Amino acid sequence: MRDELDAKTLIDTMGQAARTAAAELAFAPAPRKRAALIAAAEAVAARQDEILAANAEDMIFGRDKGLSPAMLDRLRLDETRLRGIVEGLRAVAEQHDPVGEVIAEWDRPTGLHIQRVRTPLGVIGVIYESRPNVTADAGALCLKAGNAVILRGGSESFHSSRAIHACMVAGLKAADLPEAAIQLVPTRDRAAVAAMLRAVAHIDVIVPRGGKGLVGLVQAEARVPVFAHLEGICHIYADADADLEKARRVVVNAKTRRTGICGAMECLLIDRAFYAKHGAVLIEDLIAKGVEMRVSADLAHIPGTKPAAEEDFGREFLDMICAAKLVDGVDGAIAHIRRYGSSHTESILTENDATAARFFERLDSAILMRNASTQFADGGEFGMGAEIGIATGKLHARGPVGAEQLTSFKYLVRGDGTIRA
Amino acid sequence: MRDELDAKTLIDTMGQAARTAAAELAFAPAPRKRAALIAAAEAVAARQDEILAANAEDMIFGRDKGLSPAMLDRLRLDETRLRGIVEGLRAVAEQHDPVGEVIAEWDRPTGLHIQRVRTPLGVIGVIYESRPNVTADAGALCLKAGNAVILRGGSESFHSSRAIHACMVAGLKAADLPEAAIQLVPTRDRAAVAAMLRAVAHIDVIVPRGGKGLVGLVQAEARVPVFAHLEGICHIYADADADLEKARRVVVNAKTRRTGICGAMECLLIDRAFYAKHGAVLIEDLIAKGVEMRVSADLAHIPGTKPAAEEDFGREFLDMICAAKLVDGVDGAIAHIRRYGSSHTESILTENDATAARFFERLDSAILMRNASTQFADGGEFGMGAEIGIATGKLHARGPVGAEQLTSFKYLVRGDGTIRA
Known part of the structure; x- marks a missing residue:
């Protein structure tokens, strides 16, 4: 009970900070978001030793915990994998920025001009397992689409995720964007996951990244909408x-x-x-x-x-x-x-x-x-850029979920003193 | 408890029938759906006396129940209002059919051609209050977009809604479309509403039509996603x-x-x-x-x-x-x-x-x-045709919710023995 209350307080606090950051990110110019991602890539490259040391801690913890060889492999970072993270960040930085894009526009006989314009979704919660690279990949994609993100990595990758997250924050700071744009849940406590799944006031969408166990749990328990697929049969x-x-x-x-x-x-x-x-x-x-x-x-x-x-x-x-x-x-x-x-x-x-x-x-x-x-079946292969996953729901995002799918829209209507008859 | 079980069984049965109908509607040709709506309009016009008699029963019930003059006015049908229903059905019949529309298409260097194509959402649940015209309006719009719909009208408009619903079914039959495409919950029992809100397996979206009390209840209790706005401030x-x-x-x-x-x-x-x-x-x-x-x-x-x-x-x-x-x-x-x-x-x-x-x-x-x-702020004024309401959520449908917003999409990918490197 104590843990649950603590977790709720933690997620409420993080959620409010995310909401404030999201309001600012919604109109952050594309070059600033790009600059943050490039600076984050540079930070990952510069702090390679630090990240690998953090990962070594996680690997010891993982071996002690008796993780399977497959799970240990997913957890493991090396220079090649870190280079992949750096390249991934740079690729998202150079992708098309979807925010502000005019999806459709038309005129009405009343004289009104109507535009449907892409906006960020708001705050995205990403819940993942042992792969520490998701910290960078998911953080970058959410930021690209102007969203604040709350990341909750697996307890096995705790130190690695923290070290990579620090690089993302360094990128945000370098571009003068709010630090709360990319937050990492700072506890291994599983009650934090439950609190995220119920945080309808603070989180607009949850994206689970991981195996069927994780996705099934999230789909069953979440009150917040979920973009995911349970299985690819x-x-x-x-x-x-x-x-x-x-x-x-x-x-x-x-x-x-x-x-x-x-x-x-x-x-x-x-x-x-x-x-x-x-x-x-x-x-x-x-x-x-x-x-x-x-x-x-x-x-x-x-x-x-x-x-x-x-x-x-x-x-x-x-x-x-x-x-x-x-x-x-x-x-x-x-x-x-x-x-x-x-x-x-x-x-x-x-x-x-x-x-x-x-x-x-x-x-x-x-x-x-x-x-x-x-x-x-992959966002990159579809030419849609990096993806946070594939969704099989009917609403909103379906198929590869890239930056564009992490957006919503609003209508902008221009008149000239136009009134309704 | 008895009621709850009965209501769940009822909604499960209706939901399965709706799902089966939806699978067929998904590829029903546009002219068939148009024909069903025109035939329904004709049925409403032809059965005017029957519908007004049913409405008279509801008005007696409403007066006995002590409904306010404003509520009684919403409940009341007359020749003018019935003409409005007939015209509304004809207008939706003549609207553009969104299903199958190619929203986007592009080629990939791999030789793949990718299309994003509009599909129906599936099964829509509409929960409304005393206005009996919603039976026709909402039923028509859901059908236009290729969806099956489960309608749950207010207990006050029970007989009026049933009489109008019979006309919608006559339209479906005339066009050889499944009758379960437009179903009306055949009970005044409020447990049916609760069962609909939890029917994630059978209903893809709930649309509440009514005052703040109804919308607030639906938003608070629904496990099924909701398209709505609580208030227009x-x-x-x-x-x-x-x-x-x-x-x-x-x-x-x-x-x-x-x-x-x-x-x-x-x-x-x-x-x-x-x-x-x-x-x-x-x-x-x-x-x-x-x-x-x-x-x-x-x-x-x-x-x-x-x-x-x-x-x-x-x-x-x-x-x-x-x-x-x-x-x-x-x-x-x-x-x-x-x-x-x-x-x-x-x-x-x-x-x-x-x-x-x-x-x-x-x-x-x-x-x-x-x-x-x-x-x-209205679907008609936006040139989007009839609307089922205005949504203020961030996901999927926002602003006026017309036929197009009642759709999802799928990707159609064409290759020529194309394999991934």
Whole structure:
């Protein structure tokens, strides 16, 4: 109880400071925000030894805590990774500034001129796990869009995040922007997360960055709106009218290029008519690449496959494992995806325009593709700049969430003593 | 407890039917939706006597319940009002259909072509009070944008809403669209409202239509996202550089054209320098029109004014009453609006571009105006067609919420066997 009260007081205080900073950031000129990000990049480069020393502390803590090798790897910083953070900050600095952009404008017969203009969202809360780079990446993107941000990193990366956060604050100071524009929750206490999720008065949007456990908890508990996806259960459907060579290329890339990202294919749906024409070639290609294929009963005779359990459909493996199933044409694929999909990304392989149109029209995933690898589901690949994540909700931000998606808008209406009849 | 369980079961059942209908509506051709709305308009016209008889029942119930004359007036239907409903349905039928519209498209160096395409939101819940016309207006607008809708009218308008709803269903049938596209909660039980507010699995957005009591309750209790404004506390700021004639025209119109709408001016802020130049003319104009002026101490010497209490600032009168205050320039106005405003609509009266720019830049109301009456805050006046209301949230829909604001989007990505490097 004591902790909860303390956490609420802490988040209220940080939230008020963030709100004040946000009011100022809303009209901070683009060059000032750019300068802050460049100065932050310089600070990270200059304080490399300090950051690596802080990270070493976290690594000791992590090993003592018995973190898995995968988690320790996510936590670990080295010169290459720090260079990545510096480059990331510089890239966001050079991105287009969305604030103040006129999204639409028109005239009315009354003489009014109406503009819809991009504004910041306000205050964004970012809750993440062990990767310390999120401190810089998320902080930078929120600032670019004129938002104040409250960062809450994982307890494992406490010292690393603090050291990187200090560089972000140095950047803000150098550009004469309010320090409270980028705040880091200064405690490992988990009650702070709960307080953030309920801080509707102070935080406009929560963005969770991490695994299914974290995202699921945030989605279930938050009173503040959340931009996120719970899982990326991406499907590829190989239609009867697919071009075989394109299909083989895309399927292997979608599964094996990187298995741990949310855009990786987790289930291959094969049209019976495709199978009749081309046989098991797609499955054989994946097996040859080392993928464990968990297949429906009618594919189980293919050498090297394993029978799929019911729960292998709609499952995010994030590994060299893939489910596969025969379906009856595009409608069979659509029915399967509606039932098992996570509204993230699906791709159809076909040369038939009508079939592709049906797939595009009848599915409502955030991203639908044709003859392209699902691994392209990424803000950078979309040309939208850095992203804070991919969202699968229906409201506001969907698909890659970049600087533009971290904005709202307002209407500016100009008259000349214009009154309503 | 019994009621709550029943209500949950009812809303779950209606929600599942709505979800199924929404999946079909998402790709219903625009002419079919238009035909359904025209057929519904015809049904309302044809069943006029039936609807008026149902309304007569509600009026008896309302009188017995001791409803105020204002509430009884809102409840009452007559031939003129029914004609308004018919015309409203026809107007929405002829509006532009937003679904499938390409909002943006671009090419990537990888060879991918990316489109951002408008899609329906899904299922919308509309909770309203005594005005039976909302059944037609809200139902039509949701359908136009390809959404299924669950309508929950006030208990006073139970029979009227049911009779109008039957016409909407007749329209859906005539156009061969699923009947569950427009559902009306068939009970007066208030537990149904509570169940709707928690139905995150079945309802994507709740739109409350009614007074502050209803909207406040919905905003406080809903787990489903809400598009709404709690209050329209609209300010007009008369700057030193205002044109006097334009200022007089706009101020009188903004307060007196209609006092009961959310875009009516509730507080007049007068720059000290304007007052030094022009004296009390704006206040005198309003008093001459019969407005009760509640003014700050430094204006209280003006004949016919009343001293304002602290709670008169930030108050939505919705009546022939207006607060007024002297402020120090545009920054004084901005500070007052930030403290007392409701982020709905504010207008600045000035010929000075720099001052107007400062007002536009430093305030973040959904609608900011220059030299125009706040009474223009309306979807129709914005040229956006019929609206379901005005929203003041930061996410998704802001300002007038018309058909376009009742949509989401998805990305359609076209490649040619394109894989990620």
